[in-house]
Amino acid sequence: MSSAPLVAVIQFPGSNCEYETSSAVKNSGLDSVIYRWNQWRELKDSHPDAYILPGGFSFQDRVRAGAVAAKERIMDLVFSEAAAGKPLLGICNGAQILVESGLVPGWERGKIESALASNHISGRSGYLSRWIFLRIDSRAQRICPWLGKPDKGIIPLPVAHAEGRFVFAEKDRKRALTAAALLYCDENGNESSEYPVNPNGSFLNLAGIMNDSGNVLAMMPHPERAYWLWQLPPWTPGDWGDRRNQSISSGSFADEKGPGSFIFESLADYFRGER
């Protein structure tokens, strides 16, 4: 049995990124097991050190993305573990589940205080799949166990969603700034509310939000799909594009880690006490 910290990846009916996510965790030096949504007893008995809700279409996005999964019994356990301070990450559909569970922003326990609404882009509606750029909020980098690894610069990651627009009630819009964790920007780090820099019309250009203590992170982009450098498209600009091209020249293309690895390696650093 591995002595590395255990990260539980929870698979709901319709999740479809659990294997890549679990693999990314293992490649970062952590242990990972995939638990189905109805294995709550096994999950509880295994005492995981952290939890990930992966991407996909839980319950086929019926009713509203993430809404049905948020009511599942296994989420009772996830909820109490997050409240106890264990790291919890939701990626894409996992982020939608966290929002619908009231785990982020989590200002009032269990209250649903934000939404991941349909993309709002002029001239098109529905599902959007493309590469975007991110920067990390400085406070989030300090307090969030998923974002602590230094020297990441501007991060290219893919998004693939129809409902990825973070929304807050009018009265909470100022407070939403405190939940900011990841922000859409261009390849030079400049924010814009315009498509394609902000791909879905998200409030404050938010790509990811966290709870007050920072242990719960909900992010729409998929870090597991950019874990390796070879997963980046050839046109990737900036530092990561340069790294990609250099790795091809040096013959290390297949083995070098990509921009998405920082999420999982940040968690590994956190467990090693390196931050």
Added chain:
Amino acid sequence: MKKVMEEISIIVRLKAPDPAAMTALSTFRRINPGECPDRLERYDYWCFIDPAEGRDTVSGIVSRYHDIVNPNKQTWSFAGDESLSAGSDEGMVWIDVLVTDKIDSVSENWTAILHRNRSEVESVRCSVLWRFGFSSGISFEDARKRVLDLTVSTYRDHGLLANPVSQKIDPPVPSRI
């Protein structure tokens, strides 16, 4: 004098049972067994604002655009005209609630498409209509309260069908019988 905009709405239903309604009902049975309706139905609801020739304009749009009503899998009727759901409704109390995204690309884009193609309509707004059916023994007022409780998602363990942060919930109304 300002012209009053006419609104004509249609209800679009799947020919097969609606899977989202089935999932929502089974979720209610789990999280709110005491308040759960006996039946739950779900429809697409399209509201056409100020169609030039009234129902004729709307019928023309619906027959032209199969993205609004796909005749292979859906049927439609004007709101208010439709006969209630299949099966016996005798003694049941039916309540409708309409859920609409506060900001909605689908409605905006359909309005743009219809303008581009010279359809004579001011705008279009799409929503989801949920229809709750309760067995006899409940008043309309109690049924309405239950519908609101079940619809508006305020806490993880409370409500399901609409997130009020991003969606507008019209007050529940009795269905026409």
